[in-house]
Amino acid sequence: MAALRIAIANQKGGTGKTTLTVNLAAGFHRRGATVLLDADPQGSAAHWARLGEAGDDLPPVRSVDAETVGAGVARAARASRYVLVDCPPHLQSAALQRVMGAVDLVLIPVLPSPLDLWASVGMTAAVQDARRGNSRLRAYLVLNQIDRRNALSGAMREALAEFEVPALANGMTRRAAFRSAALEGRSVYGLGSRGANAARDVEAIIEEVTGL
């Protein structure tokens, strides 16, 4: 079966790309052979994985150059069932196009406020450009840092409805476990009961994505 290739990208910084990538990678790793490609020269995902004790929580993480990411994805896809690519913020548009040309699905984490969402609007045009060369590319926003106590504001729902890229029904709630996991070099699955609710968020995203 062909590998499922997913890029996690947003040119806006700090929206949860690395958090989503590492935890999705851990969830996919429990299902089948997975590789996480770290295309961020800051190496956050690679650093995260190095912090952890050697164990089976996280899949192998390889650093890739945004210039040659297409070849890196193709190589990883030959030997694995799931390939995830963590992208840096402020990725040059040519490099972003190369990443989106090499995957089946791009997930775009966004923070749940209209202003933050509009700061990601450039991704819509980037997805449309990428579809000229990769007509099967699917793209979804993933809401991150959702406040468990409050429903999404009306303004946020309106902003989402106007966005041309649809949002997944499932997102990541704001939870201390997502931060603890990063500090401990594990995924939320690796935190055991402390990470159970966060792992449920991630499982719901995986089930939605694999059922698309």
Ligand SMILES: Nc1ncnc2c1ncn2[C@@H]1O[C@H](COP(=O)(O)OP(=O)(O)OP(=O)(O)O)[C@@H](O)[C@H]1O
């Ligand atoms: N759902 C969440 N709950 C709590 N904290 C979160 C959540 N998602 C992300 N964070 C925290 O928010 C910060 C930014 O997240 P992260 O580093 O994943 O974003 P990023 O988009 O990869 O950033 P960059 O653009 O710098 O690569 C981190 O401190 C992370 O631990």
Ligand SMILES: [Mg+2]
């Ligand atoms: Mg990051």
